Amino acid sequence: MSERTDSYDQRWLTELETTLSHEFEAQTARLTELTADTGDPAEAHTNAALIAATRQSLDQIxxxxxxLTAGGYGSCERCGTDIARERLEILPHARFCVPCQQKQKG
Structure with a gap:
């Protein structure tokens, strides 16, 4: 285990991994349902947006x-500092600390 993940409670990380795995399975099932052809052209545009959002969610998860597996979870991909646990609890797929996220969008 890396020093980075040592700064977070191991039990919390294990629970988070379980939660993310379940969410990944749920989003995969949702994507399967969304990509099933209903034959209704009126739903095509809405389904396309839902499919795109679901794929993005799957990528983030x-x-x-x-x-988590590689030991780099919780480390900002831009500056390398720890991402606050509070941020990760709200946004478990966060890749950047708040200041770097603001720079990324700005």
Missing amino acids: AGALRR
Whole structure:
């Protein structure tokens, strides 16, 4: 385990990994349902947006799970500092600390 993940409670990280894994499974099932062809052209535009949002969610969850496995979870990808646990509790897939996220969007 890396020093970075040592700064977070191991039990919390284990629970987070379980929660993210369940969310990944749920989003995968949702994507399967959304991509089933209903034959209704009126739903095509709405479904396309839902599919895109679900795929983005899956990418974010998968990234968080990869960082957990690799030991880099909770480290800002821009400056390398620890991301506040409070931020990760609200946004478990966060890749940047708040200041770097603001710079990223700004």
